[in-house]
Amino acid sequence: MELAGEAGVSSRHVGFIEIGRSQPSREMVLTLAAALDIPLRERNAMLIAAGFAPLYGEANLEAPELAPARRALDFILRKQEPYPAVAMNRHWDIVATNEAADRFFARLLDGSSPPGSPNVIRLMFHPRGLRPHVANWEIVAEALMQRVHREAVAGVKDIATRALIAEVLAYPDVPARLGRANPTMPLQPIMPIEFKCGGFLARYFSAVTVLGTPQDVTLQEIRIECFFPADDATAEFAKTLADTK
Numbered sequence: 001m002e003l004a005g006e007a008g009v010s011s012r013h014v015g016f017i018e019i020g021r022s023q024p025s026r027e028m029v030l031t032l033a034a035a036l037d038i039p040l041r042e043r044n045a046m047l048i049a050a051g052f053a054p055l056y057g058e059a060n061l062e063a064p065e066l067a068p069a070r071r072a073l074d075f076i077l078r079k080q081e082p083y084p085a086v087a088m089n090r091h092w093d094i095v096a097t098n099e100a101a102d103r104f105f106a107r108l109l110d111g112s113s114p115p116g117s118p119n120v121i122r123l124m125f126h127p128r129g130l131r132p133h134v135a136n137w138e139i140v141a142e143a144l145m146q147r148v149h150r151e152a153v154a155g156v157k158d159i160a161t162r163a164l165i166a167e168v169l170a171y172p173d174v175p176a177r178l179g180r181a182n183p184t185m186p187l188q189p190i191m192p193i194e195f196k197c198g199g200f201l202a203r204y205f206s207a208v209t210v211l212g213t214p215q216d217v218t219l220q221e222i223r224i225e226c227f228f229p230a231d232d233a234t235a236e237f238a239k240t241l242a243d244t245k
Contacts, residue, residue, distance in 0.1 A: 003035060009028070029043075030047075040214070041090075041221070043055065044056055056215065057217065058216065059216055061095060073096060077224070081098055082242035083227050084097075084098065084104050088225065094117075095222070103241055104202075104238075109130070114126035122164070122167070122168065125168040126171060133195055133196050133197070134193060136194045140193050143191050149180075149182075192205050193205070202237055203230035203231050203233075203234050204228060204230055206227050207228065208223050
């Protein structure tokens with residue numbers, strides 16, 4: 001009844017669709033998907049399951065039609081200087097970074113990097129990634145993995161995400177419990193990440209930005225993670241690092 005009210009249709013009709021007694025029209029599928037605030041990729045899947053062609057495109061980020069959004073993405077990344085910022089897709093693959101992120105992570109990794117394409121989860125968990133350089137790794141790793149579980153649509157992870165979780169759980173000394181969602185994990189207002197950079201402890205927290213009202217699957221799934229200094233010393237460290245590039 002709540003869904004019917006939100007969608008502006010009769011609860012009887014919604015019930016008939018639910019039990020298969022009535023076949024929804026293309027418009028009804030989209031109406032119910034909008035009422036449930038279902039992501040565009042899953043709306044396409046719903047349309048296909050109902051016998052209709054998908055509606056929403058999935059363009060390459062470099063496609064000409066996405067140029068305005070790409071300029072906005074570049075603008076956000078540049079304006080985050082001198083603090084790091086990265087953009088990633090739904091599978092946590094890094095698709096863009098600003099110069100501050102390149103400088104900072106290059107200094108931490110010193111030529112070392114995990115195998116495969118750049119990926120936030122892989123970078124945080126792999127022993128040749130950021131893991132040895134994060135002072136509070138166990139806390140951050142659990143919070144990050146719980147975020148992976150939480151962001152799964154309806155709690156269901158796609159094949160690529162399941163494969164990524166299985167990969168990182170196979171790394172040395174990664175607790176098996178991280179493969180399961182933990183709804184009782186206590187939340188903190190801010191989860192700082194403490195990076196060991198030489199003899200200095202750089203403390204950052206992050207904010208995630210998404211593009212508003214996207215009509216393309218690729219754009220809806222882009223997330224921009226901006227890192228902000230958690231103390232004055234880290235802010236000064238970032239400025240010094242930018243001045244010595």
